[in-house]
Amino acid sequence: MADDGQVYDVLVIGGGITGAFVARDCALRGLRTALVERDDFGSGTTGTCMGMLHGGLQYLLSNPELTRVECAESGIMQKAAPHLVFAIPxxxxxDSEDKVDKFEAFMAYYDQFQEAKFGRPHVTLTHDEALRLEPALRPGFAAAITNDEPGVNVFRLNLLAALDAAEHGADVWNHTEVTELLVEEAGEGPRRTAAPEETGSPEGRASPRRRVTGARVRDVLTGETREIRARVTVNACGPWVPRVTxxxxxxxxxxxxxxxxxxxxxRVTSVGVAANAIDGRGICLLPHENTCLIGTTDDDFFGDEDDVRATRDEVEYLLRSMETVLPDVGRARVIRVMAGVRPTLYQYGIYEDKVTRDFEVWDHLERDGLDGLITIAGGKMTIARIMAEKTTDAVARRLGPDRAERPCRTADLPLPGGDGCPGPAELERLARRFRVPLAAVGxxxxxxxxxxxxVLEEGCRDPGGRRVVCTCEPVLEAEIRYVIRHEFARTLSDIRRRTRLGMGPCQGFGCSEQAAAVLGLERGLDPAVVLADLESFRQERWKGQVCWLAGEQLRQQEVTQGAWLHPEGPEGRAHR
Known part of the structure; x- marks a missing residue:
C-alpha cells in the first residue's frame, strides 16, 4: 500500500451502497477515483437492511415525491442487476370490513407509481381466496390485498457497484480505514487532523481558506499506511458521517x-406478509433464499455505531406482532438477529418513525468555508444511485466546468453480470459441462x-473446485476461489457477503473451516492468521444469536460450541 504520489480527482470514504455508487458514477464520468472502506463493502448499514428495492409504500401519504423517486429508482436498479432481483408477492x-374501501383507495393511489418499478396493480382477495393463497394466515380477517415488491441480494448489489467502479479505472480498497484527514491551510502545506477517539464532533466551525486534500489511511489487516491525495474528498460514511466531519x-x-x-x-410462507405491531407500526415478513426475514424496528439510537446489538425485547416485539397474522411463525427457529443504524437526517420534535428519509448533499465550501470536502447523508438503499448522481454532480462542479459537463450514465448501464442471466436450459448445460449440482449452478x-x-470455468480448473462447501445455500468451492481472486474478498466474512456461505441454518458451522482453508491457500496466509479469522467469523455469527438463545436454537448452539471446543475442533487443535 505504498504512497505512489498520485493525486486523484476524488477520494470516496465509505464503501456502503451510497459510497460504492458514488465511486461508480465518478469512474464512469472519467474521474480519477479512489474508494476506501474501513471494513467490507456492505458490512455496515447496508448489510442490515431488509433487502428490498421497494417503492416506498409507507411514505405515500407523507411524502409522495419520495415514493415516486423510489419506484423510479427501483426500476433502474432492477434493470441494472436483474440476476440479483426476485419478486415478492x-x-x-x-381486519374489518369498514377498512376495505380505505385500503382500496390507498393501493389505487400507489398503483399510479408502480409501473416504474414493474409492479403489478393490487388485487383485493376475499377471506377464503387469501387463505387458499397462504394457508398459514390466521383466519377471521375481512379481506386481503396483494402487492408486488422486488427483493434483492443487497450484499451483491453493493459489491457490484464497487466492482464496476474498479472495472472503470477506480482504485478500490476494503479493510482500509481513514485515520486522518489531510487539511491544508492557506499558504501552508498539508496538515493532518486525527480522528477523534470517541464518537462525536468537536465544537467549532472550520475557518475559511482551509482545504481537505485527502486522507491518511491504514490497512486494518496488515497495518500498512499511506496517504491518498485528492482534489475532492467525499464523506459517504452513513451513520459515521459525523466522525469524518x-x-x-x-x-x-x-x-x-x-x-x-x-x-x-x-420459509414459513410462500409470500411476503404485512402486519401491524402492537404500537401500530407496520412490519413485514418476507421469504428470502432458504430463510425468512421479519422486520423492522425504528428507534432512536444514542450508542456506539460500531457496537449495535439487538435486545430480547426487540425480538419479542417482532415475533409477537407477526403472530397476530401468522400464528405458527414461532415454530421456526430464529437463527440470527441483525441490528443496524440508519443515517437519518437530524430532525427534532418528530416521532422517530416519522423522521425523513430524504437525503442531503453538503458542499462544505459553501456551508463552512472548507474546500475539498463533500458529504452525503440520509436517504435509503433503493435510492442510492440517484443519491450518488447528485453527489457526483457536486464533485464535478467543484472540479471545474469541463468535468461538470460530463453526463451521468449510471441509469443506463448494467452492473457486472447484469447484461444477461442463464435460463433453465443454459443452467442444465453448465451443470453437465462442469459436473456440479444443478441447484448450486442455479x-x-x-x-x-x-x-x-x-466463475465455473476458472474455479473448476482447481482441485476441489466442484465441491459443495456450504450445503445450506449451496456454495461451490469454485465460487469461493473466484471471489477471493476477483471480488476483493480478504476474510471469511467477506466471502460470506459475496456468496451467502454460512448464512443458512447452520450459520457457518458446517462450512467455515473448509472455506478458511481455501482462503488461506489462495492468499498465502499464515495458519495463525487463518485461525484468527475463523474465530472472528464465529464470534460475528455468535453476536447475531446471543440475544435469542432458547429452545431449538439453544440446543443447536450447544452442539456448535461442543464441536468447536472438542480436542479435534478448531479451538482444541489451536491449543495443542
Missing part, C-alpha cells in the same frame, strides 16, 4: 435510528448473472 390482511473541525449531527431484523431457519447464477460460466 405481498399480502396485506384487512469532526476530523475537519466541523460539528454535524444526524438522528440515527436503529433497525432490527430477525432471520428464521426456513444459486450461482443469481449472484453472478452473465458471468456464471466464467
Amino acid at each position: 405481498f399480502i396485506f390482511v384487512i 469532526a476530523m475537519a473541525g466541523l460539528d454535524y449531527r444526524l438522528r440515527p435510528t436503529k433497525g432490527v431484523h430477525i432471520i428464521l431457519d426456513r 444459486r450461482l447464477a443469481t449472484r453472478h448473472g452473465s458471468r456464471t460460466e466464467a
Whole structure:
C-alpha cells in the first residue's frame, strides 16, 4: 500500500451502497477515483437492511415525491442487476370490513407509481381466496390485498457497484480505514487532523481558506499506511458521517435510528406478509433464499455505531406482532438477529418513525468555508444511485466546468453480470459441462448473472473446485476461489457477503473451516492468521444469536460450541 504520489480527482470514504455508487458514477464520468472502506463493502448499514428495492409504500401519504423517486429508482436498479432481483408477492390482511374501501383507495393511489418499478396493480382477495393463497394466515380477517415488491441480494448489489467502479479505472480498497484527514491551510502545506477517539464532533466551525486534500489511511489487516491525495474528498460514511466531519473541525449531527431484523431457519410462507405491531407500526415478513426475514424496528439510537446489538425485547416485539397474522411463525427457529443504524437526517420534535428519509448533499465550501470536502447523508438503499448522481454532480462542479459537463450514465448501464442471466436450459448445460449440482449452478447464477460460466470455468480448473462447501445455500468451492481472486474478498466474512456461505441454518458451522482453508491457500496466509479469522467469523455469527438463545436454537448452539471446543475442533487443535 505504498504512497505512489498520485493525486486523484476524488477520494470516496465509505464503501456502503451510497459510497460504492458514488465511486461508480465518478469512474464512469472519467474521474480519477479512489474508494476506501474501513471494513467490507456492505458490512455496515447496508448489510442490515431488509433487502428490498421497494417503492416506498409507507411514505405515500407523507411524502409522495419520495415514493415516486423510489419506484423510479427501483426500476433502474432492477434493470441494472436483474440476476440479483426476485419478486415478492405481498399480502396485506384487512381486519374489518369498514377498512376495505380505505385500503382500496390507498393501493389505487400507489398503483399510479408502480409501473416504474414493474409492479403489478393490487388485487383485493376475499377471506377464503387469501387463505387458499397462504394457508398459514390466521383466519377471521375481512379481506386481503396483494402487492408486488422486488427483493434483492443487497450484499451483491453493493459489491457490484464497487466492482464496476474498479472495472472503470477506480482504485478500490476494503479493510482500509481513514485515520486522518489531510487539511491544508492557506499558504501552508498539508496538515493532518486525527480522528477523534470517541464518537462525536468537536465544537467549532472550520475557518475559511482551509482545504481537505485527502486522507491518511491504514490497512486494518496488515497495518500498512499511506496517504491518498485528492482534489475532492467525499464523506459517504452513513451513520459515521459525523466522525469524518469532526476530523475537519466541523460539528454535524444526524438522528440515527436503529433497525432490527430477525432471520428464521426456513420459509414459513410462500409470500411476503404485512402486519401491524402492537404500537401500530407496520412490519413485514418476507421469504428470502432458504430463510425468512421479519422486520423492522425504528428507534432512536444514542450508542456506539460500531457496537449495535439487538435486545430480547426487540425480538419479542417482532415475533409477537407477526403472530397476530401468522400464528405458527414461532415454530421456526430464529437463527440470527441483525441490528443496524440508519443515517437519518437530524430532525427534532418528530416521532422517530416519522423522521425523513430524504437525503442531503453538503458542499462544505459553501456551508463552512472548507474546500475539498463533500458529504452525503440520509436517504435509503433503493435510492442510492440517484443519491450518488447528485453527489457526483457536486464533485464535478467543484472540479471545474469541463468535468461538470460530463453526463451521468449510471441509469443506463448494467452492473457486472447484469447484461444477461442463464435460463433453465443454459443452467442444465453448465451443470453437465462442469459436473456440479444443478441447484448450486442455479444459486450461482443469481449472484453472478452473465458471468456464471466464467466463475465455473476458472474455479473448476482447481482441485476441489466442484465441491459443495456450504450445503445450506449451496456454495461451490469454485465460487469461493473466484471471489477471493476477483471480488476483493480478504476474510471469511467477506466471502460470506459475496456468496451467502454460512448464512443458512447452520450459520457457518458446517462450512467455515473448509472455506478458511481455501482462503488461506489462495492468499498465502499464515495458519495463525487463518485461525484468527475463523474465530472472528464465529464470534460475528455468535453476536447475531446471543440475544435469542432458547429452545431449538439453544440446543443447536450447544452442539456448535461442543464441536468447536472438542480436542479435534478448531479451538482444541489451536491449543495443542
